[in-house]
Amino acid sequence: MDKGALLDRLGAAGEERLALSRVLDRYEQSCRRGSGEATDFLTPQQRLRSQELLRLAGAGAGTYVCTGGYAEAERQVILFLPDWLEAEMAETISPIRCLRASFRAEKPLSHRDFLGSLMGMGVAREKVGDILVTAESADILVLDTVADFLLQSWESAGRTRLHLQEVERSCIHIPQASTEEVRDTVSSLRLDAVIAAGLRMSRGKAAELVSSGRVQVNWMECTKADKLLAEGDTVSARGFGKFRLAAVGGTTKKGRISVTLLRYV
Structure with missing residues (x-):
């Protein structure tokens, strides 16, 4: 074909x-x-x-x-x-390099600050992987086609000066994701029911979000409110947030299913 x-x-x-x-x-x-x-x-x-x-x-x-x-x-x-x-x-021929951009802690920078600076330099988004921001530095995964240019030319993000160096990928600083644990019961593992619990909204509102094309399950758009979720699935609703179905427990006396959700905050 x-x-x-x-x-x-x-x-x-x-x-x-x-x-x-x-x-x-x-x-x-x-x-x-x-x-x-x-x-x-x-x-x-x-x-x-x-x-x-x-x-x-x-x-x-x-x-x-x-x-x-x-x-x-x-x-x-x-x-x-x-x-x-x-x-x-495979990693021996990987084109990915890690650049660490250090900055003064009293001038905090966000993911958006770094991405905006890179785009302003003409670096295409697809040449940049994850941007991992901590209190005093950010580790930026980039392709080797742009790494040397950035090492030589990238001096600031906004008005904040950067000190750039290349680090081994084994030394990457991975920030701890901020999550909130939500324990609840749902009538079923249908997408609309779990969204209602995870994002604290009515089931009707959750169904509307799904049908409008604003919901992704494991990063793929899903418009079926009756889709059954499984433990480990990640759900995001544009404009409302994201959560992971961390655990599915037993059934209560009233026939509801116990779930544990990790909501990203």
Whole structure:
């Protein structure tokens, strides 16, 4: 099946079609040259769609790995492996580098400050992975195609001066995610019922959010309020927040299901 037919089968259009086409180009290039090839950084949704596309293209599980520079990375690249390289050694040809931008603690900076500064320098978003901000520094995962430019040229974010250096990926500072534990019972594990508990709203309002296309389950848009969730699923509602279904417990005497949710704050 040719590239166009594969993209049509996946129902890809617009910007998504262009992004998926580039992924397929990298895969075909790797197969043709027998070389390691990497995509740009992909969002979780793009990554899942790309994996679906690669399955349709006949790419086996051992032909590529997904990596973002550290275990819990949200934005990741797909790294296509040459025949001679085992998956366990994929990081040896990874194009990801980590830059640490240090700043004075009395001038706190946010993720938005760093991303805005990078975009202002003309660095495309897909060349930048996760931006991990702590009290006095930020670790920024970038592709090697822009790393040296940033090391030489990136001096500030807004009015705050930065001290930039490259660090080993094994030394990345990962900030602790801020979450609130919510324990509740739900009538079922339907998406609308769990959203109502996780985001503290009526079930009717939750159903409206789902039908309006503002809800993602595991980074994929979902418009079916009756979708059944499973332990470990992550749900986000644009403009309302995000939570993870951390645990599903037993059933109460009234037939309701106990759940533990971790809501990101």
